[in-house]
Amino acid sequence: MLPAGSRLTRRDEFASVVRRGRRSGRSRLVVHLHRTAEGDCGRRAGFVVSRAVGNAVVRNRVARRLRHLVAPRLRQLPPDALLVVRALPPAAGASSAELAQDLDGGLRGALRKLSGARGE
Numbered sequence: 001m002l003p004a005g006s007r008l009t010r011r012d013e014f015a016s017v018v019r020r021g022r023r024s025g026r027s028r029l030v031v032h033l034h035r036t037a038e039g040d041c042g043r044r045a046g047f048v049v050s051r052a053v054g055n056a057v058v059r060n061r062v063a064r065r066l067r068h069l070v071a072p073r074l075r076q077l078p079p080d081a082l083l084v085v086r087a088l089p090p091a092a093g094a095s096s097a098e099l100a101q102d103l104d105g106g107l108r109g110a111l112r113k114l115s116g117a118r119g120e
Helices: 011-020 056-074 089-093 096-118
Strands: 022-025 029-035 044-049 081-087
Touching: 011 029, 011 044, 011 081, 022 096, 029 096, 044 056, 056 081, 056 089, 056 096, 081 096
Parallel strands: 044 081
Antiparallel strands: 022 029, 029 081
């Protein structure tokens, strides 16, 4: 499970990551990754699962799977990383393994774009 201190909770945090972060899309989800200024609180993640994904039961299931998948991967991100994972409608019928595959691919793509933008 994702600890409370590792979650994005405020709307302006989500908006900032989506607007300023690097995006990498897959068939079932889109990953937005942003690095904050040094000194901000560490790695945090948030999830966007809209009504387009399905009814409340389906949305909660998708969000729960994504939280479970992101928790161990969060430690692999830079210490000042903020992550938003946005589920797309095909995520409703996806298995956890398929979501994990898309998440890993999205994180690799976003990290590559982030590193290229910073010249690392």
